Amino acid sequence: MARWNSCNILQLAPDAKRLWQFDAKGGGFVLGREQRVPHSETVPAKFGAKNWASLWQPKLNIAWLPPESVFLRVVELPASNAEETLSMVELQLEKISPLPVTQIVWTMHLFDTHTGEQKGGAPPESLQTVIVVIAARSVVEEFLGRLEKAGFLADRLETPMLDLIEAVTPTDDGAWFFPLTLGGQNAALVAWWSGGGLRNLSFVALPPAGDRAKELKDQLAHITWSGELEGWLTTPPKWHLVADPVNAAEWENLLRTGLNEPVQTMPPPAPAELASRTAKRAAAAAKLNLLPAEFTARYHQQFIDRLWLRGLAYAGLAYAVFLVIYFCATAFLGYQTRQVEGDVAKISNNYTNAIQLKVRYGILQERSQLKYAALDCWELVAQELPPGISLQRSSFADGRKLTLNGQVSPDDTQKIIDFYDTLRKAKLNGQAMFDPNPGSGDQLTYRQQGNQVFWNFGLELLHTEAEQR
Secondary structure, eight states: OTTOSEEEEEEEOSSSEEEEEEEEETTEEEEEEEEEEOTTSOOOHHHHOOOGGGGTSOEEEEEEOOGGGEEEEEEEEEOOOHHHHHHHHHHHHHHHOSSOGGGEEEEEEEEEEEEOOOOTTSOOOEEEEEEEEEEEHHHHHHHHHHHHHTTOOOSEEEOTHHHHHHTOOOSSSEEEEEEEEETTEEEEEEEEEETTEEEEEEEEEOOSSSOHHHHHHHHHHHHHHHHHHHTSOOSOOEEEEEOOHHHHHHHHHHHHHHHOSOEEEEOOOOHHHHHHHHHHHHHHSOSOOSSOHHHHHHHHHHHHHHHHHHHHHHHHHHHHHHHHHHHHHHHHHHHHHHHHHHHHHHHHHHHHHHHHHHHHHHHHHHHHHHHHHHHHHHHHHHHHOOTTEEEEEEEEETTTEEEEEEEEOGGGHHHHHHHHHHHHTOEETTEESBOOOTTSSEEEEEEEETTEEEEEEEEEBSSOHHHHO
């Protein structure tokens, strides 16, 4: 029962659909809500429908078969496990079934276990009483069709008469009457206890007219004779009536008149309590069920298909919402983009003019710096040029490179070497003017022609305009 989270029970009563919803708590079921639904309306979805939550909070849907749709048989078998008991019942099914086995659905309920009579010197045998519930397959399929139209897909089909019988705890042998309605006719289920165990279950019906007490007496006499012939009824039975006040008045009068014997009366369990007993019994019952296997498989497949369809519907809805959000965001960003483009178009002329002015300013600034750089170079050359060295030619190219050449007497060759080194290391305003790296510029070269030495070298400015930018 721990695997069930809730249980719903449906009864198709003559006046309306009766629904009970139980919550699994404390090893049992606690009534959560009770409702009546007119036959013209479908069952509310909170009772019958299953959704995604049913995967981790499973609920059990049970429908009560009408009493006139089932046959009850009592079988006494040696005590054994469930599988062996099932096999033993199957062996007797053809004998106890009122219909061909191929046309029925059936289940069984272990009612009690007791010790049989001792025979000879053998120890008493442990026996179990099994109630076999039989229903015509065509009747069950028709009933399931009614449930489907009402919007209720059952997981199990049960009969409340089993729970009604279990609610009684007989202290002596006798017959127990449970009034009910069979196809609109007043009737009663009669449970016969003898020898400390349940021996027989039978129905008696009251005629709509005539001597009803005599008719009831005749039906009970036939059951009594049958019990005496079968050997389970050995003493005169005591009569008990389990009925509500309305039925108790009618049935007690008929029993006293027809049998001329005292009748003990007791109240039955309330419908909600009876439904709670059904829920607890069905939750702990075996898989054997009055519901045909093909209906179980079809309902399960419908449940899976419904989950898939709902999942696809939710996915489609989420996708549609995503598309709406996407297109709204796209439209908003497009609006912002058009605004920015408009603003850009308004200032584009000013921006172009500003760029042009910036370029012109850069060119003028570069020319100014180149002019001052050339003057600075000439100033350094003039300051550092030693006497005796003749400067024939100088050039300042690309604002980066200073080239000098000239001539000197062979005796003053060292002066030109010192001049080259001094100029390379010269500083202006505390900063090196030329790149001191030997690999930069043109190295000092000189050659002697006649009585003159011709020299030339080139220096690269360390701080050029390009580098400053």
